[in-house]
Amino acid sequence: MEIYLIRHGIAQEREIGIPDEVRSLTNKGKDKTRQVAGRLYDLGVRFDVVLTSPLVRSRQTAEILHEYKLSREITESAHLAPNGSIYDWLDWLKAQQYPQQTQLALVGHQPNLGQWAEILVWGEDRARLILKKAGIIGLTLPETDSPIGQAQLFWLTPPKFLL
């Protein structure tokens, strides 16, 4: 299985009175995310499902991937919210029994996505992966009960190399 960890685009700054979960993409964030989505389409990247954090900035990022026909399906996953746990998500993933050739996009937040990638690839998180807003990490998960420390990294890119 291939998973693509995609960080949401540039969003409104944190501000007193605006709950974190409703911060939305700025116009610049939308434009850049659209450019990334268009380039992914041209590169032939496709997803069977886009899973997204329920927070507005991630949801909007996932909708842009959908608009650009990278996936027919968007599903919200509370595991991808900033307080989500990769272990809970892996339990959920196992229960789905997706076929091995499935390609999933996971749209969410930092530091979570970088931590998840490092835990999947090296079994622990050392904050060594730089994942920019609208950036992507691509991992291959082996067919195994637990992919922790067993995944391979085939892609990590900031958006500037996708424009």
Added chain:
Amino acid sequence: MEIYLIRHGIAQEREIGIPDEVRSLTNKGKDKTRQVAGRLYDLGVRFDVVLTSPLVRSRQTAEILHEYKLSREITESAHLAPNGSIYDWLDWLKAQQYPQQTQLALVGHQPNLGQWAEILVWGEDRARLILKKAGIIGLTLPETDSPIGQAQLFWLTPPKFLL
């Protein structure tokens, strides 16, 4: 300092009677490497120096990077040959006293380059990074006596995402 580990392009197969060090890029390997170099140029990637393994297939790859004006300088480094040691290379690097903003390309072979990247980022090699021929790994080395286990990964791409 940023270092870009670049694997040589597609080369002639191993064959009895052809020493490994003279195997050269195939026409397809040259074409693909040229496409990658052109895209790197358009993306604004530049190197102060291209260091290359002395083996013909790496040397040719480095020359293509030079033809596409990614760097004005190519230097052979025996440390980048298949039996080279990252520790010896780091000693060499320290002696150069390059300024912190230097951008170096290292053209060489697998499994070496993937191993070097993992040793720089996580302190050990677990063969978890997939580096295709003409693929690239981008690392930021901190200003420190030994960057082992201290580097950050900002890019890893197969050539298919650079065409």
